[in-house]
Amino acid sequence: MLSGFAGLMACAALAALAAWLIVAGLIKAPLPHPLVILLATAVLGSLSLAEIPMMVLAIRHLAAERPNDQALVLGLTALFVFFAAVYGAPVILLTGSLIWGLALCALGLVRLAASLLLVREPHSSDRI
Numbered sequence: 001m002l003s004g005f006a007g008l009m010a011c012a013a014l015a016a017l018a019a020w021l022i023v024a025g026l027i028k029a030p031l032p033h034p035l036v037i038l039l040a041t042a043v044l045g046s047l048s049l050a051e052i053p054m055m056v057l058a059i060r061h062l063a064a065e066r067p068n069d070q071a072l073v074l075g076l077t078a079l080f081v082f083f084a085a086v087y088g089a090p091v092i093l094l095t096g097s098l099i100w101g102l103a104l105c106a107l108g109l110v111r112l113a114a115s116l117l118l119v120r121e122p123h124s125s126d127r128i
Helices: 002-023 034-065 070-082 084-095 098-105 107-118
Strands: none
Touching (some): 002 070, 002 098, 002 107, 034 084, 034 107, 070 107, 098 107
């Protein structure tokens, strides 16, 4: 699905922007403490991982219920993959931790793989 790759590219763009803002010194991380980094990464990482099976099931259900409205399914898939950056960028911007923030953004790859493996594209016989 190209929509998943588009979501991954948007995820990478947001992660790169957040990292650039920190590295260039345009934004100073307000919470650079190790405990805050650990807690933020654990909480946001857990949310990101817990969201994957729910969203895959929702996208599968939507694809089955609306075989003629694949634009909605593809858009939701792109948003689903992109959303990993919504969890990773705050870690980068608030804590200044590029490693953990980018690791959370890299969960976009897991989301892409889940969407490619578990969300089936409708067959031509499914369309009316």
